[in-house]
Structures are given as C-alpha cells and as structure tokens.
Amino acid sequence: MTPISQVTGRAIPFGLKNVDTDIIIPAAFLKTITRSGLGKGAFQAIRAEPGNIFDNPTYAGSPTLIAGDNFGCGSSREHAAWALLDLGITCVIAPSFSDIFSGNAFKNGILTVVLPQEAIDRLMEVARTDEITVDLETQTVTTPFQDRFSFEIDPFRKHCLINGLDEVGLTLARDAAIGGYEAKAKGSLPFLAVVEH
Amino acid sequence: MTKHPRTLYEKIWDAHVVETRDDGTSLIYIDRHLVHEVTSPQAFEALRVSGRKVRRPDLTLAVPDHNLPTTARLDGAGHRLPITDPESAQQLAALERNAPEFGVRLIGATDAEQGIVHVVGPEQGFSLPGATIVCGDSHTACHGGLGALAFGIGTSEVEHVLATQTLLLKRSKTMEVRVDGTLAPGVTAKDVVLHICGTLGASGGTGYVIEYTGSVIRDLSIEGRLTVSNMAIEHGARAGLIAPDEKTIAYVKGRPYAPKGEAWDKAVDWWHSLTSDAGAIYDKTIVINAADIAPTVTWGTSPEDTISISGSVPAPEDFADASKQEAARKSLDYMGLTPGQRMVDIEIQNVFIGSCTNSRIEDLRAAAAILKGRRKAEGVKWAIVVPGSGLVKAQAEEEGLDKIFTDAGLEWREPGCSACLGMNPDKVPAGERCASTSNRNFMGRQGPGARTHLVSPAMAAAAAVTGHLTDVRDLSEA
Numbered sequence A: 001m002t003p004i005s006q007v008t009g010r011a012i013p014f015g016l017k018n019v020d021t022d023i024i025i026p027a028a029f030l031k032t033i034t035r036s037g038l039g040k041g042a043f044q045a046i047r048a049e050p051g052n053i054f055d056n057p058t059y060a061g062s063p064t065l066i067a068g069d070n071f072g073c074g075s076s077r078e079h080a081a082w083a084l085l086d087l088g089i090t091c092v093i094a095p096s097f098s099d100i101f102s103g104n105a106f107k108n109g110i111l112t113v114v115l116p117q118e119a120i121d122r123l124m125e126v127a128r129t130d131e132i133t134v135d136l137e138t139q140t141v142t143t144p145f146q147d148r149f150s151f152e153i154d155p156f157r158k159h160c161l162i163n164g165l166d167e168v169g170l171t172l173a174r175d176a177a178i179g180g181y182e183a184k185a186k187g188s189l190p191f192l193a194v195v196e197h
Numbered sequence B: 001m002t003k004h005p006r007t008l009y010e011k012i013w014d015a016h017v018v019e020t021r022d023d024g025t026s027l028i029y030i031d032r033h034l035v036h037e038v039t040s041p042q043a044f045e046a047l048r049v050s051g052r053k054v055r056r057p058d059l060t061l062a063v064p065d066h067n068l069p070t071t072a073r074l075d076g077a078g079h080r081l082p083i084t085d086p087e088s089a090q091q092l093a094a095l096e097r098n099a100p101e102f103g104v105r106l107i108g109a110t111d112a113e114q115g116i117v118h119v120v121g122p123e124q125g126f127s128l129p130g131a132t133i134v135c136g137d138s139h140t141a142c143h144g145g146l147g148a149l150a151f152g153i154g155t156s157e158v159e160h161v162l163a164t165q166t167l168l169l170k171r172s173k174t175m176e177v178r179v180d181g182t183l184a185p186g187v188t189a190k191d192v193v194l195h196i197c198g199t200l201g202a203s204g205g206t207g208y209v210i211e212y213t214g215s216v217i218r219d220l221s222i223e224g225r226l227t228v229s230n231m232a233i234e235h236g237a238r239a240g241l242i243a244p245d246e247k248t249i250a251y252v253k254g255r256p257y258a259p260k261g262e263a264w265d266k267a268v269d270w271w272h273s274l275t276s277d278a279g280a281i282y283d284k285t286i287v288i289n290a291a292d293i294a295p296t297v298t299w300g301t302s303p304e305d306t307i308s309i310s311g312s313v314p315a316p317e318d319f320a321d322a323s324k325q326e327a328a329r330k331s332l333d334y335m336g337l338t339p340g341q342r343m344v345d346i347e348i349q350n351v352f353i354g355s356c357t358n359s360r361i362e363d364l365r366a367a368a369a370i371l372k373g374r375r376k377a378e379g380v381k382w383a384i385v386v387p388g389s390g391l392v393k394a395q396a397e398e399e400g401l402d403k404i405f406t407d408a409g410l411e412w413r414e415p416g417c418s419a420c421l422g423m424n425p426d427k428v429p430a431g432e433r434c435a436s437t438s439n440r441n442f443m444g445r446q447g448p449g450a451r452t453h454l455v456s457p458a459m460a461a462a463a464a465v466t467g468h469l470t471d472v473r474d475l476s477e478a
C-alpha cells in the first residue's frame, strides 16, 4: 500500500450529506473481477448531470474530497473505496463517516479526516480557488490563508497509513513468527504441514 | 502440570496459534485454502498490484463451481463449449489465469475431478481432520464433518490467507448440540440438521463454534456428517465440528491428497486424540432427542422455518415475538402459502437434487432408491440431479443411478453449484416452487421470485414422483 503522510493539492468541494455507497459506486459495477477501473462507475448518477463537479476540469486529478455528514453509509462494499482510489482520491474530509466505510478506506490506504461542520464550510470555500494541505504527521489541515484545523486519528491507523502498512503488510511483517510455526508444524503435524500428491 | 480438559475446538485452535496479541486476537495458521472463481479475482489482483506472492501455493487448491453451467462442457469433438454469460466467463477465465500465475493447483472446468469445492475437498483428501480450512464461501463449515475447523471468509481475508497463510481471529464460544437416541426409518442427516435449524433458530449459533455430538451423529456416515456440518452457518455458527473417529479415518485413507506412510501413522495417532475431553466445558449445550425428528421441510424463507412433513403451514400469530410474526407474514406472502394448509398438499413444479449439502454418492443413492421404477409427476416441469463432483458422477453412472434418474424423467447434469444459487443458468422461475436439497431458502436464492422448500434427497425424489411435498415413508413401500 502507498504510504501517505501529506496530501497537497486541489480538493473537490462536494459537500453532500449522507452519500451512501450506492452513490459512490452503483451495484451494477460489483460483478467486476478487478479493484482497478471502478472510477468509471464512481458517482455515476451525479456525473450523468452536465457541469457536475467531478467532471469539472478545475478539479481534475484532485487527491482530496470534501463531503458532508455520514459519508459512505449503506452497504459494506469495499468497491466504494476502490472506486475513490481509482479516481485518484486518497483523502476524504467530512464531519462524519460510516464505520464500515472508514474501515474499508483505511484498509486501502485512504485517509479519512473528521472535522466540524464550520471547518468543512471554510474548506469548501477555499477549495474553489486554492489548494489544501492535509498533514497526517501533525494531524492538521491547512490552507494558504493561515487556516489551521487539527484532527484526531487512531494512533494505530496513523502508524499504518504513514508506513504504508495494510493488514496483509502487517501480518507479512510477522514473517519470522509464521516461519517459526511452519518449522515446528513440520515436526509435530507433518501431515498438515505438507500436501502429498 | 495438570491441563484443564479441552473441547475439540480448543484442541484444534491451540495447535494452530502462531502468536497471540495483547488484545486477545490470535494469528491462526491455515492448513488448507480452497479457492473458487467468484470470491478470488480481486484477492489475486491485490497480490499482483502489490507484488506479493502466495505464501503456500501447495496448501491452496482452486476449483471453479459457482457459476459454471451444468450443461455439457465439451462438444462432440472434445472442444470446450463457451460460457454465454460474459460475467461468468470472465470470472472463470480469471481463475484459469490466476492459478498458474501464482503457482496454485487448479482442478479445471473440464477435469474429471471438478466439482463443488466442499465436495471436492473431502473427496480428494485435501480436507483433513484437525486441519484449519478456509474458503471464500459461507458453507465451508461443511468440512467440519471430518473434524476440521473450517469456515467461510471474505475476499480481503482470501487475500490475507493467500499472502500469509494465516488469519487474525478471536476465539469463538463453544456450543455442544447433542442428538441422542436413534433415528426413525426414513429420517436422514438432512432432517437432523433442518430440525436443529428449527430448534436453534437462524441466529442461535452466532458467536459459537458448534460441536455436534451424540449417538445419532456417531451413527451417521461421513457423507451424512458433512451434510449436518454444512448447515452450521444456517444457525449463525462460525463453524461446525464433528469429532473424527474410525469411520472418518477409513474415509480419508487412500485419497489422492491424504497423507501417506509415516505421516499417515502420525496423523492417525493425532486424530485419535481429537475428541472433547471428559469434563470439558462448553459455553452452551443443547440436547435433541432423535425421536422428535421427522422427515422435515421448510415452509418459509429462512432455514429456521422448519416443520415436520406431517404438519401444517403455521400462522404468524403462532410465534411469540412480534418481529418473528412480521417475518412469518412476509415469508408466507412470498411463498404464496396460507396458514393451516397441510404441508403434503403443497404442489411442486421443480425439483433440485444437488448442492454441497446433498450431492454426494449416498445422497444420489437415496434419491434413486425412491425414483427407481417410478416417474416424475406431470405437474413437475423441471427436475434435475446435479452430482457434487465428476467423481461422484462417474460413480453414480457405474451404479446405473443416472439411468434411474433419466428413466424417471429427471435431467442428469454436470457437477457444480447449479440451482443452489441463481448465479448460473439453472434457476427456478418466479412464483414456482422447488423441492430442493440445498441449504438456503432465502428470497430469490434460486432465482428472482423462486419459492424454495428445503428437503432431504429422498424427500425431493418423493416430491418429484407425486408432484407435491410428500412423506417419503408413504412411498418407500411401493
């Protein structure tokens, strides 16, 4: 997973509340065999409208999305996180997130930042003209205009995001312990340790 | 040093702990990983994207089953026939590409050993007593019939197991479901587990690993035990377990992937120790008397909606709590049934004999015993028999069972999940009923609007003959 410590760039001033996972990625896209490529289905209904914010060239390639309350509610589909990543979004700022979505986002290396509505309002305003910087090390969101908003994050999640550790990566770091188990099992449970054929 | 008496679950768990963390979770080693075409593509892709390998391809076995059509796979000249549904074709193609790329052994769509993962694993000796077994499919509990700790996992976990051969788990609570006594004639393993579903409810096993014990379970064949454990998930349990015994050992012996020579002897020694110790404490125990179990059918849209074949459709008011009343109302509406209607009066238009619950040779023999010399009723439009694997199919054909089925007017198919779930072309039409030997009667499970009645293979055969749900005991004397 790509380590993430600072996200700087334009942010999409989306702002919508209660964006569910069906809005992020409709069910029709769930039969895919890949994680990549889901960007084409992301926010499909919204993007069907001409002049929508996602297809506005000003925000093309923005790494950050600013959203309203309860972002990512609905089904548990991990496809929602995959779709955002495919759009190039690695950070979402909102007043609150659904638990499952923020878990899935974290698993995929997306930083979710919770800030109060006043801060969101101010960031929405700045995002229309200027870049925004999200710094995970210092846990702050700053603008070129001396705005500085601090946010909370679980220390374990912070550690994983900064070091690019996903759950698989974390377990892979326990390689010695796993190898130790395998060596021991070869002696004590040889019939399980290998498959004869 | 004295060791406290342990349950079977604790023994298997203890033997697989790589390490335990401060928060009480443990890294558990996985001995066998079964992979199929539907839940694995994104897991393999994630490995590819991050440049990771499969840690133990030798402990992993891939076989397509879920959306493979059960019609002929080769044309007359031996060429593979295309799969018409593009999404199914794509998932199958992904498995056929991923397995060799990551060095995973694949039993291909046209191989003689192909079949439903949960039939293939035990049949090949890949699934073993005492092993930890996972698969991206909720009916993985099936392998617990051999005394393996087996459970279903999601796609992210599939990736985790592929990369690390471990899972991070919290220990489950344990429940003993003891079935004492002797089954009456005509009552089978499927009736036992349907009865348990009715007793425990669809969530009665949530948070538990269930060990099925008692004389009835001991008396079951291995096929029957696999049927019982298969449906552990239908009472919400993480896994089902049945202690291995001499029958289990005899079943495993000589199978292609089973241990040999010295490893075999060691295995047998260890398997003999895999019973719950006298005095081991389960968090909960349920006792069921075999005399209370009749041939059992479902009337609703949850596997807990069971009733004896001699019973009648219940009324919502028969249930104590309000939410169950509401659920019953919805179920009856979906199923098109009226309270008080006798179960044996319910007409059936479709019959499905198959699925990982009931597609082993013994199941087919039980169905054939009823169908021999009989014909399916006029009202039954579609009746199929789908063997669980190519080897089951070959065995059945050797015994002439296929002839019995086709003579009776049933179709004889290629192995796969088939009408167990509406993911491949075998579907039950909307509004029609199906007597099905599968494990789930959820709304739309067998196709949009399909109405499922879960039954044993003999009961499915009986329904095919009469055209309505039937007490198999009324037929067997004919």
Ligand code: SF4
Pocket: B065, B066, B116, B117, B118, B137, B139, B355, B356, B357, B416, B417, B418, B420, B421, B438, B439
């Ligand atoms: S037969 Fe049904 S329950 Fe069994 S693995 Fe296939 S789809 Fe799942």
